Amino acid sequence: MDSQIYGLSLAFLALLAASASALPAKPASSAAQINSNSVLVALLDSHYTELSELVEKALLLQTLEDAVANHNISIFAPRNEALERDLDPEFKQFLLEPRNLKSLQNLLLFHMIPTRIESNHWRKKPVHHSSLCRDAAGELIPIHEKNGEKVVGTARVIKSDDIVRPDGIIHGIERLLIPKSVQHEFNSRRSLRATSAVIPEGAPEVDPRTHRLKKSAPPAPAGAPPALPVYDALAPGPSLAPAPAPGPGGPHHHFDGESQVKDFIQTLLHYGGYNEMADILVNLTSLATEMGRLVSEGYVLTVLAPNDEAMAKLTTDQLSEPGAPEQIMYYHLIPEYQTEESMYNSVRRFGKVKYDTLRLPHKVVAEEADGSVKFGHGESSAYLFDPDIYTDGRISVQGIDGVLFPAEETVAPKAAPVAKIVSKPRRGKLLELGCRMLGAVGKNHHFSTCH
Numbered sequence: 001m002d003s004q005i006y007g008l009s010l011a012f013l014a015l016l017a018a019s020a021s022a023l024p025a026k027p028a029s030s031a032a033q034i035n036s037n038s039v040l041v042a043l044l045d046s047h048y049t050e051l052s053e054l055v056e057k058a059l060l061l062q063t064l065e066d067a068v069a070n071h072n073i074s075i076f077a078p079r080n081e082a083l084e085r086d087l088d089p090e091f092k093q094f095l096l097e098p099r100n101l102k103s104l105q106n107l108l109l110f111h112m113i114p115t116r117i118e119s120n121h122w123r124k125k126p127v128h129h130s131s132l133c134r135d136a137a138g139e140l141i142p143i144h145e146k147n148g149e150k151v152v153g154t155a156r157v158i159k160s161d162d163i164v165r166p167d168g169i170i171h172g173i174e175r176l177l178i179p180k181s182v183q184h185e186f187n188s189r190r191s192l193r194a195t196s197a198v199i200p201e202g203a204p205e206v207d208p209r210t211h212r213l214k215k216s217a218p219p220a221p222a223g224a225p226p227a228l229p230v231y232d233a234l235a236p237g238p239s240l241a242p243a244p245a246p247g248p249g250g251p252h253h254h255f256d257g258e259s260q261v262k263d264f265i266q267t268l269l270h271y272g273g274y275n276e277m278a279d280i281l282v283n284l285t286s287l288a289t290e291m292g293r294l295v296s297e298g299y300v301l302t303v304l305a306p307n308d309e310a311m312a313k314l315t316t317d318q319l320s321e322p323g324a325p326e327q328i329m330y331y332h333l334i335p336e337y338q339t340e341e342s343m344y345n346s347v348r349r350f351g352k353v354k355y356d357t358l359r360l361p362h363k364v365v366a367e368e369a370d371g372s373v374k375f376g377h378g379e380s381s382a383y384l385f386d387p388d389i390y391t392d393g394r395i396s397v398q399g400i401d402g403v404l405f406p407a408e409e410t411v412a413p414k415a416a417p418v419a420k421i422v423s424k425p426r427r428g429k430l431l432e433l434g435c436r437m438l439g440a441v442g443k444n445h446h447f448s449t450c451h
């Protein structure tokens, strides 16, 4: 009889999995676009795999996209073990049953707060926050510091500021937060004796972990990525600065960016079909130097490289204005390390994704099309054509079959005289804006049009 019940719930699970996996193929209909550096994208790519799987299964992506479109969020992410080993199997089964979807959603949303809470916001005196869970019957989440440890609700924070993004922050916590309402639903749904949903802790083998974790509690947040201060220092706003590099980056010149740039230009030449792009990079020494400098300082770059056919379509008009080639190239540089896989996963999950470019403040939009990634819109769009031409962990080069222009400029090159009159002042303004922002970011950005 037990096995019957088990078989039944397996069928439910399969159904749930099927409906969940059907979702990404049909992206949300809303026109909203998610930023590639959003905390949501980061969550799905993070080591909190159990949590992010549940978020997808619970069909919460749209809800969360709407949330980050309006305000920052803070996510208290239980470590994987809290959702695997430490969770009462019966409770987990309850959560995964399709008819209990609401409970699963409530449980997950209870771990998210509609404001930005940074590690330095913890105080001895508890502050109570409401969560994104609307059905928590007004249950608030207290946040406070106890014996030098950060605590949220009933859980210890084991990695504060684990993932920091412009629209939100993820803090790692040691166990699940269960709203009373969900516990209540669980208790009333099952006929067996009511026990706590979480297996009681205290087993001796937990100790080594606790020791390890205790070290991360002191005020200097050991968990913060080393490059983060650079990002903060560089960025007057979230969209302006290159994303921090993962790993040992920072302004200590651990990386020989110059030779990495040379390396990828060589690769482009050998790959074939990208001679124009390689040529421009060689000719525009300031651009190559700039890229090398950024990589040396620990930043990462993704180059969207238009192939020769695409470059051949550029008119002399488009290239003749002073600084035009630089402008075009800067629009094809994304200050993040993205591979075909990471980009494809993002567009499949979110529909449309916006990437920052080094051409401030313009972003490039990507979406899924024909089983590939399509950048830009309308006439100025391009498909990911030759994926992962060069990927060394810091520079990624992706071949595309078109030259991209910011949305505002796609009309400009068409009818020459009129377009020029219309586009020049606007272009000038944008450039001026870009230059001013670059000035704020750092002195060494060479825009030949910036003086």
Ligand SMILES: *[C@@H]1O[C@H](CO)[C@@H](O)[C@H](O)[C@H]1NC(C)=O
Pocket (backbone or CB within 6 Å): 068, 069, 070, 071, 072, 116, 166, 167, 168, 238
């Ligand atoms: C999120 O927080 C950052 C830093 O405090 C702020 O600059 C940004 O405007 C906030 N975003 C939203 C959507 O409120």
Ligand SMILES: *[C@@H]1O[C@H](CO)[C@@H](O)[C@H](O)[C@H]1NC(C)=O
Pocket (backbone or CB within 6 Å): 276, 279, 280, 283
């Ligand atoms: C690069 O410079 C060479 C030599 O000056 C020139 O012949 C070539 O056309 C340039 N290429 C581009 C794409 O500007």
